[in-house]
Amino acid sequence: MKKEDVKVTVEKGVLTISGERRHEKEEDNKRFHRIERSYGSFLRSFVLPDDADPQKISAEFKDGILRVRVQKHEHVLPKSVEIKVN
Numbered sequence: 001m002k003k004e005d006v007k008v009t010v011e012k013g014v015l016t017i018s019g020e021r022r023h024e025k026e027e028d029n030k031r032f033h034r035i036e037r038s039y040g041s042f043l044r045s046f047v048l049p050d051d052a053d054p055q056k057i058s059a060e061f062k063d064g065i066l067r068v069r070v071q072k073h074e075h076v077l078p079k080s081v082e083i084k085v086n
Contacts, residue, residue, distance in 0.1 A: 001021055005022070006019040006061060006066055008068060010057055013047060013048050013052075013054070014046070015045070015047075015048055015068070016046075017045075017068070018041070018042065019041065019042060020040070021038075021039065021040050021041070021042065022037075022039050023036075023038045024037045025037075051075075052070050052071070052072060053070075053071050056070075057069065
């Protein structure tokens with residue numbers, strides 16, 4: 001597959017990976033000529049966890065492997081404030 005054949009989208013908390021696979025193999029021999037073609041589209045959807053940040057999702061396609069990284073929201077921890085007792 002090629003990078004152009006894969007599409008990654010996020011909509012309403014759902015991560016969708018879709019694309020189309022095309023494969024063609026040709027053999028030419030003295031006795032025969034054979035061409036094999038296979039095509040197929042695919043679609044996978046994943047519900048993102050509540051703490052996922054859709055703005056910080058990244059995807060990388062390298063050597064035929066798609067790597068999708070989903071980062072969590074950076075939660076601000078409440079600060080502890082010391083109150084003096086009179």
